[in-house]
Amino acid sequence: MNTHYACFVRPAVAAICVASLATLVACGGNTCISLGGCVSGNSVPDVTLSGTAATGKALASAAVSVSCAQGSGSALSDGGGHYTLTFNAALPCILTVTSGGTSLHSLAFAGGTFNTTPETELMLVYLASQLGTTESALIAGFPSNAQFQQVLANQADVLAAQSAVVTNLQQRYGVTLTAPAFLTTPFNVGQAGVDSDLDALAAAGAIGTNGMPDQAAVALLSAAGLAHPLTAASSSSSGAGSTSSAAGGMM
Structure with a gap:
């Protein structure tokens, strides 16, 4: 034989x-x-991702596509903007939710709940700027760029970016966000928490009528990310210490 x-x-x-x-x-x-x-x-193993796509209102029947370090998946959101998909993948993943003229992005560093909102869009803007690139270049290069994958898989880096979004939006727009863990907190449209925060940000001008972050908010988080760059060495360090300054206030 x-x-x-x-x-x-x-x-x-x-x-x-x-x-x-x-x-x-x-x-x-x-x-x-x-x-x-x-x-x-x-x-590669099965991964289950779920979340809510919303801008203050639900992105219902929206196309949800997920691109991972290995593997990809797709689904449609339901009437409340909720989505769930199970597929073979190696993390991390970038999520894209498209509904009409609104296209929002998010990321997942593990299986579980990962929402897609204007806040997660700004978080990717911040991370891309930390890496010395743009959000569109980060998304395009992610499948083959080891450093991009390393940073998006690093929970400490991602959570520091989430904190930076909260801090900068609160300081710039005078809005107190009640759900700072907007990436992974399950929510329903019309209820207090992540969704009411999105309504408040829209009322303050941080989110446009098209459901996308206002350009001033994009510029704000881009500048904040540039002020706290991530190097290959810092992104590979364990613990939050490598990016502890990333949650600093606006420029």
């Missing part, structure tokens, strides 16, 4: 095959998982 195509099941070789469970020794280029054969070492 040619070992390039299958695992031997004779006792001596079977023992080696079983041992490879712990050592991930390749069997004919694949991983040997039992006495019966091998499977591809390139498989």
Whole structure:
């Protein structure tokens, strides 16, 4: 039997095959998982992502697309802007929700709830600026750029960016946000919390009538990100210390 195509099941070789469970020794280029054969070492796990897409009103029946470090998925939001999708992927992921002329982005560094709102759009603007690029270039380069993937997978970097968005919006627009964890807090449109914060930001002028962040808000977060750049060394450091200054006030 040619070992390039299958695992031997004779006792001596079977023992080696079983041992490879712990050592991930390749069997004919694949991983040997039992006495019966091998499977591809390139498989990725199932990931479930859910969230709400809203601008203060729900983005209902919107196209939701998710692009990950490996794998992609798509779905439609329901009448309340909620979406859920399960697919094979390696994190992190960038989410894009499109409804008419509104196209908002978000990210996911783990499975679970990750919303898509004008606040998450501004968070990506901030992260892109920290990386010395634009949001559009970050999204376009993400599938092949190891540093982009590293930063978006780093929970500390992402949560620091979230805090920076809250701080800068509150200082610039005089709005006290009641749900600072806007990325991962489940919410329903019409209820207090993330959605009422979006209504307040829209009333203050931070969100335009098209549901997109106002250009002044985009410029604000872009400048704030430039003031707190992320290097390859800082983004690979563990803990919040590497980006502790990222939540600083507006420029």
